[in-house]
Amino acid sequence: MKNTLEQIYKNAAEEIINAQTFDALENVKLKYLSRKGELNSIKKNLKDLSDEEKRTIGALANNIFNELDKQIDEKMQKLYKVQLNNKLESERIDITLPSDFRPQGKVHPLTQTINEIVEIFQGLGFSVMPQEYSPEVETEYINFDMLNFPPNHPAKDMQDTFYTKVAPNVILRSQTSGAQIRQMLNQNPPVRVISPGRVYRCESVSARKNNLFHQIEGLLVDKDITFADLKGILNEFVRLYFGASRPTRFRASYFPFTEPSAEVDVQCIMCGGKGCRTCSGSGWLEVLGAGMVHVNVLKNVGIDPEIYSGFAFGMGVERLAMLKYAINDIRLFFNNDVRFLNQF
Numbered sequence: 001m002k003n004t005l006e007q008i009y010k011n012a013a014e015e016i017i018n019a020q021t022f023d024a025l026e027n028v029k030l031k032y033l034s035r036k037g038e039l040n041s042i043k044k045n046l047k048d049l050s051d052e053e054k055r056t057i058g059a060l061a062n063n064i065f066n067e068l069d070k071q072i073d074e075k076m077q078k079l080y081k082v083q084l085n086n087k088l089e090s091e092r093i094d095i096t097l098p099s100d101f102r103p104q105g106k107v108h109p110l111t112q113t114i115n116e117i118v119e120i121f122q123g124l125g126f127s128v129m130p131q132e133y134s135p136e137v138e139t140e141y142i143n144f145d146m147l148n149f150p151p152n153h154p155a156k157d158m159q160d161t162f163y164t165k166v167a168p169n170v171i172l173r174s175q176t177s178g179a180q181i182r183q184m185l186n187q188n189p190p191v192r193v194i195s196p197g198r199v200y201r202c203e204s205v206s207a208r209k210n211n212l213f214h215q216i217e218g219l220l221v222d223k224d225i226t227f228a229d230l231k232g233i234l235n236e237f238v239r240l241y242f243g244a245s246r247p248t249r250f251r252a253s254y255f256p257f258t259e260p261s262a263e264v265d266v267q268c269i270m271c272g273g274k275g276c277r278t279c280s281g282s283g284w285l286e287v288l289g290a291g292m293v294h295v296n297v298l299k300n301v302g303i304d305p306e307i308y309s310g311f312a313f314g315m316g317v318e319r320l321a322m323l324k325y326a327i328n329d330i331r332l333f334f335n336n337d338v339r340f341l342n343q344f
């Protein structure tokens, strides 16, 4: 019996050494140490032995059991370490590798265009008007009356302007020009500001028109300001914005708050003036409205037109962006399709 036990021990110890996986080790444990294992079947036979033998063989069986149990435990630890090392080795992290791709947010093309135009005017000595002079929810009084719109002017009609239910004369501004009024009410000349912002018009939406769009208003008031100053600034703007000296054309026009007034055209960037679809064959593209600040407007804000004169201009941001980047549908700016936005 002693021999059998020793043989069992030898076999088990060898199998423990040879076991290379947790499963194999678990099988060894089952085979020798479980209730139905080989050691237990030996113990069952102890009853046939003499008391003396029972004691020595029993003790030997117990020792072997404990010893094997210990060896299995140690082997378990060893296998665990090997497995962990393999895992660490195979999953080694190279911290110099580029990280996972994370989509990066981008500045919206309209904001990019606004920033670009603002920078150009800052370079020409203009500063950005405080936001509080330029609210999107405006009064008819500031948006129209103070800007010398005659009562019952068609632009005030419901067709063009969104009226709110806040109060009878509270509207969504139809132009950024009201900002001129607030600026001049708050600052004495010299005034040299621009003001970008959203405007709203009650129009049917099409490829060319959206009922929300952006304008940048400009205002310069000082002594001895003439139409030549206006032309100089706007020509310089066109040169800087479109990247090259581009012919401009000042066409006589009408705005209630400027006199004389002009609409400024830039030679078509698509055809270079030959005439194409973009410019409807004319060779010119209208980019902004401008003029000398009307005497009545100066009077309305308490500036003496005998001493001061000035000019104002207003440009459509979407239009300028569409021309520069050859975009044919204004709605693209508002749909926020990332395939469009990612191109900027």
Ligand code: PHE
Pocket (backbone or CB within 6 Å): 174, 175, 176, 177, 255, 258, 289, 290, 291, 312, 313, 314, 315
């Ligand atoms: N506010 C005018 C418009 O929306 C543009 C403009 C601004 C014209 C300033 C002259 C001076 O059409």
